[in-house]
Amino acid sequence: MRLTAEEKRMLRGEMGEAVKQALELQIEVGRFFGARRLVPVTNVHMMGDIEVMGDGGKSFIERVASLNARCMRDTTTNARCVDFGYVRELDQDPDEVEKEKKLIACLRQMNVITADTCINYQTLYQPHLGERVAWGDTGTVIYANSVFGARSNFEAGPAALAAALTGRVPEYGFHLDQHRRGTFQVNLRADLEDLADWGAVGKLVGESHQDYFAVPVFNAVKKTPGADELKHLGASLASYGSMGMFHMVGVTPEAPSLRAAFGGGRPREVMTITNRDLERVYASYDSRGDPLDLVVFSGPQQSLFEMKRLAGLLDGAKVKQGSRLFVTTSNGVRSAAKRLGYLDRIEQAGGIVLEGVCFYILQNIAQIRARNGWSNLVTNSAKLANIIRAHKFNTILRRTRDCVHIALTGEDRSTAGRRGR
Template identity: 60%
Template structure:
């Protein structure tokens, strides 16, 4: 009997080394939900040739009805039947349902009911339904070297790069499994080797707007589409803000599928160029100037249309972005034939409302959505058709890339120019 048990355990774990606690999970001693999660994580770990698990301090799960579909909802129901509960603090990513009364953004009621069920099941699993794709700005900021398990590409690249924490892109099921077991397979960006820089970028551009950072992400990410490519930005002359680095990371992840970058003298694992590359030579070198940034803007073309939309989303806006937009929209009104949409999370919205930013934006005719990112809205293609929207103008490099799947003609513009377009209706 003992020999049979050892043989079965070895078959299930492959080459992974399990601690006594992990072995107990695999045997089902912590419940069937944890056992199933551990079995899945061993499969993932074995595929990526991980030798062991690392404990995590926080999980950030992805799952909405637009992304997970009915199959994913059934999986969530199955976890509920097994009384699944998270063993570490866990937050949730942005949702695809806005639960907002704007008739132009009508969503399917049956799907909305499923989304409400997802949110309810999150709560029974001990998931804090933060509905945020920027948890690193409001919810949880892991420390240098801290292991976490985060879903959503924008959160992962920020955690690895700006905070020096360690995480891979955790897919929906993987993020749930990590939340239940409190660990994740040690591969990829949990290991030192993957975190070494590989591309040297001499950043000589002025970088005066969030959109410039998105353009930079496109310039670097698009020709180097590699999960394990790690750009190292050097020679920039000032300290970027959290929001600027947020837009850079989101764009690199979108255009290049990248999960990490360094900025010499800024990010914690890049005090020097040598430290960023871990004493290795760059595989590629690039120089980015103001002319290169402008060329990104110049490459976008408008299509003739009487109905267009300006969107500030992807990632959700911080409190300071909300403040800046309120100042730009104050005393102005969104033009006929135009729509303007902002997305943020519940925490930022509450503070922005208290500070008057929400009222200013809504007085100008801006629609503010909580807890979502625009590009994952349920039935977005239909929403575009129903409103006749052709051009989508945004200051988000990530958004203008990802949302093309919904057949918008996308145009990247700087923030002030986006506001001017929204309020004048003139495409420039």
């Protein structure tokens, strides 16, 4: 790999031990992927909380902080595992909560902005076309690449931290034009009226094409999606397919036409998604006769618009006795929702709105599930329906209105739910 004079100085340790070690990691990763050089980034987003890092990661961060490491780019944090206002209510482990506090202090000492959000692309930073960033959380990366036309690979926690310390990343994957071209085509014939429908598309496309370098090109979309719809699509593609980029003809910046999206190449495959395919997705979930007593809106965190709609759907109603409804969002959105009255309406209906966290990474989530006797988890997030199964939840994807109805009544009135009875 070709290194600049500055990078050589970094490698010699002239900019500190932490920078040296960070660059060494980046060079090894770059070598693996055949990168020829490192390229500067403007913004870093990293995942770092005690649930994902464990004691091993925490001891690493403490060591790096003790080397007087300081991020040289604006660096924000992803959703974390503790909302300190709800520790007791969720009965989270006090020792782990203390570790989380120490971790946050360490990160701040290193000049990290602990914003604790997985929707930074909606609330904090919108990179421009061609801008290089180093983002963690797959949902943020696929959004940056696809919707903004910015350039990022999945930068996992230690890799994002390395980018923050060196201000650069190895140039491979989605930093290169050749990997940004579409590889297969998806004709969207379905109506796609709910956020869950977009997530279901992500499941259908991602599950059948598990490959980071597969880039679907969505074509013939019937209606222009908004930011929340693209958010659910992207998060789901990344979750089921490990994908980091998609195009949507006439919608995303690198796809003014089908031809442009494929960069002159041809699709390896053409698939079509219809309303029937979506119904099959919904029908694939089964409550197994257990109660539908847990409904979660999370993964990614809710935008202000999602909060407003949810407040409208819940207005004046009450979550069924014995059932729970959780919402997760960022501190910024929660604060705005409070001021605008959405938060009160959700809470008055019995909903619990957590900030700075995502439901699936909550510290102790498996134990919380067991203690509450939860079996089923109903959600409008296809990503959450996928990822939280590791904690032995039986998940059920439903459209937003159906989720709210289940929270209020315990009854699944969706077509798929009625058939399942």
